[in-house]
Amino acid sequence: MIAERQTRVLNNVQAINEALDLALERDPRVVLFGEDVGVMGGVFRASDGLQQKYGEQRVFDTPLAESGIVGFGIGLAMAGLRPVAEIQFAGFLYPALDQILSHLGRMRHRTRGRFSIPMVIRAPYGGGVKTPEQHADSPEAILAHVPGVKVVIPSSPERAKGLLLAAIEDPDPVFFLEAIKLYRGVKAEVPEGYYTLPLGRARVVREGDAASLFCYGGMVEVCQKAAEVAAREGVELEVVDLETLVPLDTETIFASVQKTGRAVVVYEAMRTGGFGAEVAARIAEEALDYLQAPIVRVAGWDAPYPPFSAVENYYRPDARRVLEAVQKVLTH
Amino acid sequence: MDTVQYLDDQGKPLQDLPLSQEELLLGYRALRRARHFDERALVLQRQGRLGVYPPFRGQEAAQVGVALCLQADHDWLLPSYRESAAALTFGMPISRLILSWRADPAGWGAPPNVNMVQFYIPIATQIPQAAGVAHAQRLLGKDAVAAVFIGDGGTSEGDFHEGLNFASVFGAPLLVVVQNNGWAISVPTHKQMKVKRIAQRAQGYGIPGVVVDGNDLVAVWSVAREAVARARRGEGPTLIEALTYRVAPHTSSDDPSRYRTEEETARWQQRDPIMRMKNCLLHLGLWSEAQEAELTEALEGEFLAAVEEADQAQEPKPWEIVEQVYAEMQPDQKAAWNYLRGEV
Numbered sequence: 001m002i003a004e005r006q007t008r009v010l011n012n013v014q015a016i017n018e019a020l021d022l023a024l025e026r027d028p029r030v031v032l033f034g035e036d037v038g039v040m041g042g043v044f045r046a047s048d049g050l051q052q053k054y055g056e057q058r059v060f061d062t063p064l065a066e067s068g069i070v071g072f073g074i075g076l077a078m079a080g081l082r083p084v085a086e087i088q089f090a091g092f093l094y095p096a097l098d099q100i101l102s103h104l105g106r107m108r109h110r111t112r113g114r115f116s117i118p119m120v121i122r123a124p125y126g127g128g129v130k131t132p133e134q135h136a137d138s139p140e141a142i143l144a145h146v147p148g149v150k151v152v153i154p155s156s157p158e159r160a161k162g163l164l165l166a167a168i169e170d171p172d173p174v175f176f177l178e179a180i181k182l183y184r185g186v187k188a189e190v191p192e193g194y195y196t197l198p199l200g201r202a203r204v205v206r207e208g209d210a211a212s213l214f215c216y217g218g219m220v221e222v223c224q225k226a227a228e229v230a231a232r233e234g235v236e237l238e239v240v241d242l243e244t245l246v247p248l249d250t251e252t253i254f255a256s257v258q259k260t261g262r263a264v265v266v267y268e269a270m271r272t273g274g275f276g277a278e279v280a281a282r283i284a285e286e287a288l289d290y291l292q293a294p295i296v297r298v299a300g301w302d303a304p305y306p307p308f309s310a311v312e313n314y315y316r317p318d319a320r321r322v323l324e325a326v327q328k329v330l331t332h
Numbered sequence: 333m334d335t336v337q338y339l340d341d342q343g344k345p346l347q348d349l350p351l352s353q354e355e356l357l358l359g360y361r362a363l364r365r366a367r368h369f370d371e372r373a374l375v376l377q378r379q380g381r382l383g384v385y386p387p388f389r390g391q392e393a394a395q396v397g398v399a400l401c402l403q404a405d406h407d408w409l410l411p412s413y414r415e416s417a418a419a420l421t422f423g424m425p426i427s428r429l430i431l432s433w434r435a436d437p438a439g440w441g442a443p444p445n446v447n448m449v450q451f452y453i454p455i456a457t458q459i460p461q462a463a464g465v466a467h468a469q470r471l472l473g474k475d476a477v478a479a480v481f482i483g484d485g486g487t488s489e490g491d492f493h494e495g496l497n498f499a500s501v502f503g504a505p506l507l508v509v510v511q512n513n514g515w516a517i518s519v520p521t522h523k524q525m526k527v528k529r530i531a532q533r534a535q536g537y538g539i540p541g542v543v544v545d546g547n548d549l550v551a552v553w554s555v556a557r558e559a560v561a562r563a564r565r566g567e568g569p570t571l572i573e574a575l576t577y578r579v580a581p582h583t584s585s586d587d588p589s590r591y592r593t594e595e596e597t598a599r600w601q602q603r604d605p606i607m608r609m610k611n612c613l614l615h616l617g618l619w620s621e622a623q624e625a626e627l628t629e630a631l632e633g634e635f636l637a638a639v640e641e642a643d644q645a646q647e648p649k650p651w652e653i654v655e656q657v658y659a660e661m662q663p664d665q666k667a668a669w670n671y672l673r674g675e676v
Contacts, residue, residue, distance in 0.1 A: 075464020
């Protein structure tokens with residue numbers, strides 16, 4: 001149905017802006033807020049023009065306080081609104097972790113369903129664009145470890161729009177992490193009008209039989225590049241975009257492992273305890289029999305994301321490092 | 333800052349009271365009901381029929397006075413763990429409170445006509461949330477208000493400051509009630525803060541701050557009533573500091589003799605909020621010992637019936653562990669649910 005629609009070429013920020021616009025238009029309970037989201041339209045312009053269109057009651061600036069923003073949103077949600085909060089960078093979420101861990105994720109559980117938090121927290125994450133300290137963090141594993149929340153990380157404009165609209169409709173809290181590198185780095189045909197894409201599904205973005213690359217967000221582009229290079233040498237890699245980390249679509253993951261027998265997990269957060277470790281563990285627990293080589297992770301090093309941009313490419317996985325890992329699983 | 337007070341330490345009116353005779357009687361009954369609950373809850377705890385319980389003895393007036401100004405199906409209450417008295421007066425059924433302090437999930441949620449969020453355990457986290465709940469009322473076109481309680485220790489948390497700032501910036505209809513009860517477990521107020529009065533902090537947020545004798549029900553009720561009226565008129569939040577004292581231990585597991593003197597506790601017991609209110613009624617000729625005995629009997633009957641009701645609640649099942657995590661059970665919860673059901 002979506003395929004039959006008219007499309008327009010948009011980048012990720014434009015697609016997200018369009019989704020926010022449609023959500024505000026469709027549901028009067030939706031409110032948008034955060035630092036600089038109003039007059040300025042967000043530091044990345046994700047909410048550009050929306051305050052002018054919907055007024056200061058629906059789209060508003062808040063004081064500079066992340067715990068306050070998340071806590072305030074929890075209150076709005078409990079009272080019946082559909083808050084969409086922007087945290088300026090995912091690396092600034094840490095002051096709000098008490099709100100996230102103690103309440104956002106467990107309010108439904110601790111009130112036995114009396115109060116739920118249908119809230120979306122959007123935050124740009126990840127590196128590759130030479131930002132200052134703390135601006136390039138990838139805290140998805142911390143968020144995925146919170147019971148009661150969902151974690152979604154789109155990798156294309158079409159997916160970003162449909163997934164964000166689904167996240168806003170979702171009755172539970174959703175973290176919506178947006179790769180900064182992709183904001184203006186990708187453009188694609190995006191269907192017009194309102195549509196949602198289901199949360200909790202991974203998708204195969206490139207088919208192959210030699211090995212599976214499991215990735216999400218900013219790493220999808222990197223893995224596709226690696227797959228192109230490998231294809232020139234006749235090695236067909238399968239690229240699986242996990243897209244929703246919580247709940248994780250293990251069926252699609254296991255089906256791919258069954259097909260290729262080899263798994264490389266790619267993420268740009270630091271290696272230890274990163275979300276890729278969870279993917280590797282699930283495969284080891286449930287799909288070990290299909291494997292012909294140990295699972296290999298390609299990740300950031302166990303160090304803070306480097307604030308000195310000249311060397312960030314050594315931290316953030318690139319096609320070269322992905323191909324080294326592919327070599328390892330193919331020659332095992 | 334002046335402390336609002338209507339009754340002297342013995343309960344004799346210091347000036348004309350702003351409450352009607354009916355309200356004075358209603359208030360006294362609510363205080364006694366709260367005290368009765370607290371005393372009987374501690375007995376249940378000692379019998380092993382309640383989990384860890386945080387008593388509120390001595391703080392009844394500070395909580396009841398605010399709750400009496402609120403409507404459960406219209407306004408909102410976001411209490412800390414020590415606010416069973418506020419919850420009870422706001423409209424939470426006794427049986428649910430018992431279940432709640434039994435850590436039984438059957439008691440975690442409020443009934444649909446009671447806008448109370450389950451007692452908050454982390455300190456001050458509910459203040460930004462209460463600001464959001466309050467602001468939402470205005471966005472939804474309602475004149476409802478939210479009331480939130482913490483202790484003096486809670487004012488040291490960042491969320492106290494962020495929440496007050498949000499509430500003031502957005503002009504949210506919110507009452508932030510700090511029960512300054514002298515102690516954050518074993519840490520006395522003077523080691524918690526250098527300011528003399530917590531209510532002074534209101535100035536930093538551009539909102540009214542009021543200090544009230546927290547053991548004087550008439551004073552708390554009148555101060556809270558004014559703050560609620562201001563909030564309903566769209567004039568924003570108020571910070572209320574109720575000066576009171578935690579006569580009881582921090583929880584049923586605490587031993588306050590390790591950090592404070594019996595003399596201090598005894599001194600405050602001589603300003604007991606219930607004794608003061610009773611003396612006030614006796615002074616005004618509104619109460620008798622016969623009515624007192626009748627009230628005690630009625631409260632005991634109500635409590636015993638509630639215990640019976642709570643006892644009839646089914647024990648939680650193991651698989652409830654993974655229920656109500658998401659609106660719809662996700663694959664991981666579903667797998668755990670199936671496993672837990674198979675175990676029994």
